[in-house]
Amino acid sequence: MPERLAETIVALWTPLIILWITLPTCVYMAPMNQAYTLSTGSPLELGRQSEELRILNRSKRGWVWNQMFVLEEFSGPEPILVGRLHTDLDPGSKKIKYILSGDGAGTIFQINDITGDIHAIKRLDREEKAEYTLTAQAVDWETNKPLEPPSEFIIKVQDINDNAPEFLNGPYHATVPEMSILGTSVTNVTATDADDPVYGNSAKLVYSILEGQPYFSIEPETAIIKTALPNMDREAKEEYLVVIQAKDMGGHSGGLSGTTTLTVTLTDVNDNPPKFAQSLYHFSVPEDVVLGTAIGRVKANDQDIGENAQSSYDIIDGDGTALFEITSDAQAQDGVIRLRKPLDFETKKSYTLKVEAANIHIDPRFSGRGPFKDTATVKIVVEDADEPPVFSSPTYLLEVHENAALNSVIGQVTARDPDITSSPIRFSIDRHTDLERQFNINADDGKITLATPLDRELSVWHNITIIATEIRNHSQISRVPVAIKVLDVNDNAPEFAAEYEAFLCENGKPGQVIQTVSAMDKDDPKNGHYFLYSLLPEMVNNPNFTIKKNEDNSLSILAKHNGFNRQKQEVYLLPIVISDSGNPPLSSTSTLTIRVCGCSNDGVVQSCNVEAYVLPIGLSMGALIAILACIILLLVIVVLFVTLRRHKNEPLIIKDDEDVRENIIRYDDEGGGEEDTEAFDIATLQNPDGINGFLPRWGMPTERWEERNAIQTGCV
Known part of the structure; x- marks a missing residue:
C-alpha cells in the first residue's frame, strides 16, 4: 500500500512541477503598442511576478505574457486561477475595467473586471479541446472607452495521463502454419492513446504478453508477434489464446494500460502419413x-x-x-x-x-x-450361391439342308448346373423367337429337330433362343442364342435373267449377233453357277438362227443368213433350253422373241410389226385372223347387249297411272317400211302433253294420220 500511494502522489504532482518549470520560458518581448501583462501561476507567484513586472515597466514598457496554461481535469472547491491581466495604465485607482472575449469567455473562463484575474470555472479536457484563443481589452470604468487596442492571447490545456491505451481493432485472430521455425511472424497489433504524444510520456506505449508464453513473443515497440517455440504441432494443440498489454508512460510505474486478446490458429501441413x-x-x-x-x-x-x-x-x-x-x-x-x-x-x-x-x-x-x-x-x-445352368457354349451355330426330312436332328445344345448339388436340366425353345414353330427340342437331351420344311430361297438364317431350367428350382434359368443356317439344295431350274425381246434387221448380215442373254438360278451352289444352253432337239438344224456360249456364262444368238423379209414373216420365236450344274442338274426352256424390223443402212431400227410365228411349227396366218375376228364379233355383241339393256330400263315420261292403261297399241297389219317409220313418232308416247304441238310429217297418208290421232286420244 505505501508503494501504491507513493506512485499516486508522483503521478499527480509530476505535471504540476513540469508546469512550474516551463512557465518562465513563455515570456517574450511584445510590440511597443501593447501594455498588458499576463500572469499565471499560484497567488504567491503572481504577486512576485507583479512586483518584477512593475520594476521592469518602470524601465521599459511592454512585457507581455501571450500564453497561459491550465491543467486538464483539475477539480476543486473553488475555480482555478489561470492567470491575471494587467495594464501599466492602471494607476491603481480602480478606474480601469478588464473585458474578456473569445473561446469560452464567460462560460469556461471568467475574468475579474477590476483585478484582471482569469479563472477556469469548468473542468477542462485536453482531448476535447487543447487550446482556447481569447481577446483582452482594458476600458475606462465610467465611459467604457478602450484605453488601448485589444490584445489576443492563448490559454493552453496542459495534458495529464488520463487516458489508457485502447486496442480499437481487437480482439484479433491470426494463423500460422504448424511446424514453423522459431521467430516466424504471426501478426502485429496496434493500440492508441488519446493523451498528448508530444508532451511527456503519456502516449508512449510499450507492448507485452500477459498470457501465451512460452509459445509466442512480442516486440515491445512494434507489437509484432512471433512464434517463441519451433515446430508447434497442430495435431497436439490447434488454437492458442494470447493476451497482449499496451502500457503508456513508456511502460514505467504509474502508467495506464489496456489489453486485448489474440487467437492464433495453427494451420495444417502434411506432416503425417496415412x-x-x-x-x-x-x-x-x-x-x-x-x-x-x-x-x-x-x-x-x-x-x-x-x-x-x-x-x-x-x-x-x-x-x-x-x-x-x-x-x-x-x-x-x-x-x-x-x-x-x-x-x-x-x-x-x-x-x-x-x-x-x-x-x-x-x-x-x-x-x-x-x-x-x-x-x-x-x-x-x-x-456358395444357387447359380443358373451354364451352357457349354455362349452361342451355337447349326446347319441343315433345305430338303432335310421332318423330325430330323439338326443339332444339340448342352448345359449343366455349376452348383455342388447339381440339378437336372430341362430344355425348351423361346417361342417368341420361333413364331412359326419350325423347330422342336428334346426337353431332356437338348436335341433340336425340324418341325416344318425349310426353303433356303425364302430364309437362309433362323435365329432361336434355347432356355435351360433347373428342375429343382424353376427360377434358375439360362438362355443361349442358336443360329441355324439353311444349306442350299439344287431345287430350282435356271431361267432367263429378264424378259428379252430381240430385233433383227431385214438387211442384217450372216453371223451377226442379234441378242445376248444371261440366266439366273435361285439356288446358290458352292462353286458358283455354270449354265449350259441348247436348242430344242427338233430345232437343232434351225435354218435361220444359231447360238454361241460366251465365257461370262452368257449366250449370244446369231443370224445364219441375211435377207429376212418381214412381209413374209415378221416374228420368230426361238425356244432355248437352260441347264444348271447341280446334282442332279435341272433345266428349263425359255423362249426368245425375235422381231424382224426395217432398219436404216447403218442398222438403226425404224419400224416393226407385231405378228408372231413359231419356227417350224405354230398357227397359220388364217387361223390367227379367224381368232381375231371372233374376238371383235364378241365385243360387238357385248356392246349391243349393254345398249339394249340400258334402253329397256329407262322409264317413260307420263303424267299419271291412267295414261299407262289407256296407251295400249296393237298392230294387225304388216309393216310399211319407210312409210310406216315416218308415219309414227315414238316421242309422242313419251310426252302425251305434246299432242297439241304435234305437226304431221309431209307425205304421211291420211289414214295413217287419222289412226295416229285415234291412238293418241285413246279411241282405239
Whole structure:
C-alpha cells in the first residue's frame, strides 16, 4: 500500500512541477503598442511576478505574457486561477475595467473586471479541446472607452495521463502454419492513446504478453508477434489464446494500460502419413454378386485435415488382382473394393489382397520423414450361391439342308448346373423367337429337330433362343442364342435373267449377233453357277438362227443368213433350253422373241410389226385372223347387249297411272317400211302433253294420220 500511494502522489504532482518549470520560458518581448501583462501561476507567484513586472515597466514598457496554461481535469472547491491581466495604465485607482472575449469567455473562463484575474470555472479536457484563443481589452470604468487596442492571447490545456491505451481493432485472430521455425511472424497489433504524444510520456506505449508464453513473443515497440517455440504441432494443440498489454508512460510505474486478446490458429501441413485402422480386413461375398458391386471398404486415417489427408488406394499384390479393384472415395476418405470379374465358388473359395494407401499431396519439407503411405491385407471369402445352368457354349451355330426330312436332328445344345448339388436340366425353345414353330427340342437331351420344311430361297438364317431350367428350382434359368443356317439344295431350274425381246434387221448380215442373254438360278451352289444352253432337239438344224456360249456364262444368238423379209414373216420365236450344274442338274426352256424390223443402212431400227410365228411349227396366218375376228364379233355383241339393256330400263315420261292403261297399241297389219317409220313418232308416247304441238310429217297418208290421232286420244 505505501508503494501504491507513493506512485499516486508522483503521478499527480509530476505535471504540476513540469508546469512550474516551463512557465518562465513563455515570456517574450511584445510590440511597443501593447501594455498588458499576463500572469499565471499560484497567488504567491503572481504577486512576485507583479512586483518584477512593475520594476521592469518602470524601465521599459511592454512585457507581455501571450500564453497561459491550465491543467486538464483539475477539480476543486473553488475555480482555478489561470492567470491575471494587467495594464501599466492602471494607476491603481480602480478606474480601469478588464473585458474578456473569445473561446469560452464567460462560460469556461471568467475574468475579474477590476483585478484582471482569469479563472477556469469548468473542468477542462485536453482531448476535447487543447487550446482556447481569447481577446483582452482594458476600458475606462465610467465611459467604457478602450484605453488601448485589444490584445489576443492563448490559454493552453496542459495534458495529464488520463487516458489508457485502447486496442480499437481487437480482439484479433491470426494463423500460422504448424511446424514453423522459431521467430516466424504471426501478426502485429496496434493500440492508441488519446493523451498528448508530444508532451511527456503519456502516449508512449510499450507492448507485452500477459498470457501465451512460452509459445509466442512480442516486440515491445512494434507489437509484432512471433512464434517463441519451433515446430508447434497442430495435431497436439490447434488454437492458442494470447493476451497482449499496451502500457503508456513508456511502460514505467504509474502508467495506464489496456489489453486485448489474440487467437492464433495453427494451420495444417502434411506432416503425417496415412495409417490403416487395422492390418487385416475380412469380407465375404456371394459368388453370384453383380459385377461392379462394392464388396467392402478399407480406411487409412490421417491426422492431417483437408487435402493433406487425402489418400489414394491401390491393390499392389495378391491372388485376386485380376478379379477385384479398389477406388478412392473422396468424401469418406476410404477405399472401396469392387468386383471386376465373375466369381465361382466351385473354382476358388477365397482370395487375399494387399492394399496400399498413399497421400496425394506430399509436402517436400517432410518427405525425409519416410514414405507417406501404409499397407493392409484384405481377405475375401467367396460364398456358395444357387447359380443358373451354364451352357457349354455362349452361342451355337447349326446347319441343315433345305430338303432335310421332318423330325430330323439338326443339332444339340448342352448345359449343366455349376452348383455342388447339381440339378437336372430341362430344355425348351423361346417361342417368341420361333413364331412359326419350325423347330422342336428334346426337353431332356437338348436335341433340336425340324418341325416344318425349310426353303433356303425364302430364309437362309433362323435365329432361336434355347432356355435351360433347373428342375429343382424353376427360377434358375439360362438362355443361349442358336443360329441355324439353311444349306442350299439344287431345287430350282435356271431361267432367263429378264424378259428379252430381240430385233433383227431385214438387211442384217450372216453371223451377226442379234441378242445376248444371261440366266439366273435361285439356288446358290458352292462353286458358283455354270449354265449350259441348247436348242430344242427338233430345232437343232434351225435354218435361220444359231447360238454361241460366251465365257461370262452368257449366250449370244446369231443370224445364219441375211435377207429376212418381214412381209413374209415378221416374228420368230426361238425356244432355248437352260441347264444348271447341280446334282442332279435341272433345266428349263425359255423362249426368245425375235422381231424382224426395217432398219436404216447403218442398222438403226425404224419400224416393226407385231405378228408372231413359231419356227417350224405354230398357227397359220388364217387361223390367227379367224381368232381375231371372233374376238371383235364378241365385243360387238357385248356392246349391243349393254345398249339394249340400258334402253329397256329407262322409264317413260307420263303424267299419271291412267295414261299407262289407256296407251295400249296393237298392230294387225304388216309393216310399211319407210312409210310406216315416218308415219309414227315414238316421242309422242313419251310426252302425251305434246299432242297439241304435234305437226304431221309431209307425205304421211291420211289414214295413217287419222289412226295416229285415234291412238293418241285413246279411241282405239
